[in-house]
Amino acid sequence: MHKYWLVMNPNDIEKRVNEMASQGWHLKKFTWIRFTFEQDEPGSYIYRHDELERFGSTYEDEYLDFLKSSGIEQVDRSGNFVFFRKPAYEGPFELYSDKKTKISNLSKKITLLSLILLLNLFFGIIGLISISGGQHTDMLKLLLNSTNILIVMLLVGPILKLMRVRKILKKELDVFSD
Structure with a gap:
């Protein structure tokens, strides 16, 4: 399933993606306007977004490796806008950008x-x-x-x-x- 949302306020998009996940539609990939979802068990993942520095900052690889080692999966990336997810049974998680x-x-x-x-x-x-x-x-x-x-x-x-x-x-x- 495809949804078309213009990414203006990332917090609103994150909320929409999590609402879709609670209905069993999980984010697979996205661009700045097109979001692709696939059917799966409702509420099995929690999604968070982050905005990385453009053109690969020096700490970006370390940050992504740290998230991966914490059990956080990178779903997809469009430019510097990235979506991550983690199984819901592990509880809520936050990404702490300053x-x-x-x-x-x-x-x-x-x-x-x-x-x-x-x-x-x-x-x-x-x-x-x-x-x-x-x-x-x-x-x-x-x-x-x-x-x-x-x-x-x-x-x-x-x-x-x-x-x-x-x-x-x-x-x-x-x-x-x-």
Whole structure:
């Protein structure tokens, strides 16, 4: 079975993957938008995600070997986003990425999505202004520029949600000084 989810907030995706596992659908592989599941015993695994440094940092192999020696299986990797699982009968497990790294990863996503939002807003507004000046409306240009504005509207919610998650992590960082 395939599911299509856009990976904006990794915590939401992790929650969805674990909900699927509780129904007997276990993650087999994924890309940034397509998740492939296979049928198995419901609730037999618990899934966690982590975001590794890009382009293989010096500690990455050691970290992955440590997880493997702890009985944690790497399911699949797409870019720096990795899913791990462990049998549910062994109890819950956590991957402890430090809060500074999580905040940095969220900031990078927010920056990228904000840039995409601003470019679409710019081109959408400029395009709509140029169309409104003439007597004859070019429907293709109107459709393309309206699509830019639609993309802007669709990105606002996820960006705000990521900003809230980052703000919570920053507060926790200040309180617990991670």
